[in-house]
Amino acid sequence: MGASLQINGLGKSYGPSQAVASVSLDIAAGEFVSLLGASGSGKTTTLMMIAGFTPPDAGEIVLDGQPITHLPPERRGIGVVFQNYALFPHMNVARNVGFPLKMRRVSAADTARRVAEALARVGLAGLGERLPAQLSGGQQQRVALARALVYEPGLLLMDEPLGALDRSLRETMKTEIRRLHRQLGITIVYVTHDQEEALTLSDRIALMDRGRIVQIGSASDLYERPANAFVAGFIGESTMIGGKVVRDGEAGQALLPATGGPPLPARPGGLREGAEATFLLRPEKASLSAADAPGSGLRATVQDIVYVGEISRLTLRLDGGPELTIKQPNRADAYQAKIGEAVKIGWAPDDAVLLAA
């Protein structure tokens, strides 16, 4: 039931400013892809071009093998859920959900049946007579979903659909969207600035910056193997240290910090020795032990400790070198350091990444 979507070299400029620059995406039928980025990164413009509201300057859009680049929105048959839901305030819920069927000249009896089904699917059975203004934000969101799904489109576009909801409702709706995606097998392109939403919902995430896709891949691709420092900085927390690549042992590599200090072991990337690079370490990957504990590790001093519940966030200064941030679980079997204490810090070289500077 899902439709495949290919985007090739899509571009859009507003005067001198380039909103979207040569975006290409290949989305398989039934896939859930998020466009993630800060405001102004071009994610919404890309979505609006797919929906047909913004004519692209360059490139083409192909839906299920059919080029749709120049079709008006009403002939694309794509479902769209807008940020503020865009429910018609003068129509009750049933007429809102029935609107796309009315436009498709579906008979009254069929419409009534399909509207009832669509409302039941989003958990709103029996609320057809209400006006949108009489519904809560979460219910309005469900109506918008039912309306966008009632004509069984192969592709559903969602533009920051959870932005207007409070936190607990967001969690519920996330579960709901995941369930609908699984049940209907529909293809979803989901625009968000919230990395957690993107990480938990999507099969793949396209991280956008200044009109371009910086990296596309699964959540773990983006988190564990960021393509560059921008991706690493955007997704999750990290310590990044600039320096030069040096050899470490037989086949390993490490980064010699520009600020001085010991070489920092990392997973060997494609970088040659002597190249400028950025060392990246996620804070939960490092482990802490007493200074005199056996085993290898780098000497450091605890600068600061912030208790945040399930973990504590520690700032460490490597002896003669830069600072690192690490997370330490608040468990009795984890080493609990004190501010000012000399400790030893270690990590598996495969957990640290070298990025081209």
Added chain:
Amino acid sequence: MTLVAASAVPSVKAARAWRARPGLMIAGALAFCAIVYLLPMLSLFGWAFQGQGSSGASLAQLSRLIGDDTYHYAFFTTFKIAAITTLICALIGYPYAYLMATTGPRLAMLLTAAVMIPFWTSVLARSLAWMILLGRKGVVNEWLTGLGLLERPAALLFNSIGVQIGMVHVLLPFMVLPIWSILSRLDPGLPRAARSLGASPAAAFIHVTLPLSLPGLAAGATLVFMFAIGFYITPALLGGPNDLTIASLIEMVVRDLLDWPFGAMLSLALLGLVALVFACGAAFAGAGRIAGMEGR
């Protein structure tokens, strides 16, 4: 706490006194309204229902009004002119307001200025200007004959054509502004959503934009109709002998015939009609929107 409030902040105390008797604050305004609006209104009632002798009330003026075809004709003419004016204003005003609300900021500003600048000009000046433009040797006739569209100059003045042109020009802003006010606040995502759901641009307009802007259209139509019923200057200057409106009739009765009681009765009838139109409009559009207070 009480001590501090009582001794240190006398202005707070004074403010409390005002708050306790809000009537005091608007007493001046109320007195002004009473003298300028209420008293004349009461004397209007007094004249209209005055008895023949020195005492008692009478319905004589009312039966005169009801019994005479001349007056029916004036009311009919007034309604006809008002209805046609409202219709033309709606037909021109809606697309105009739509363009104003949906176009880019520069053109929108130009369109707004084109409506508002005449709006701030005196009605008398504008009606006199039309007399010059629409005359037998006026600019309009010269263009029409010059372009070969007409063989001879058309009679555009001192008939109902002149009245309609003048009144539409004067009253158009009252149609445009309420419609624009609604359309400009309409979420542009709504027609867009309709398009995404399969509606053509025309269908999106008919099913979404138009119904949502009807209160603005109703408010504009009510305003235009109310003003048109009571309009005096434009029909008097641009109209002919067949365009006798209630307002002209009142002027004639009061100034030429010096029949103040009947003039008062005619004025009350006009007032009643305006109130009726307002009530109808308010039922549909909300009183606040017609009064310009943007009731929602």
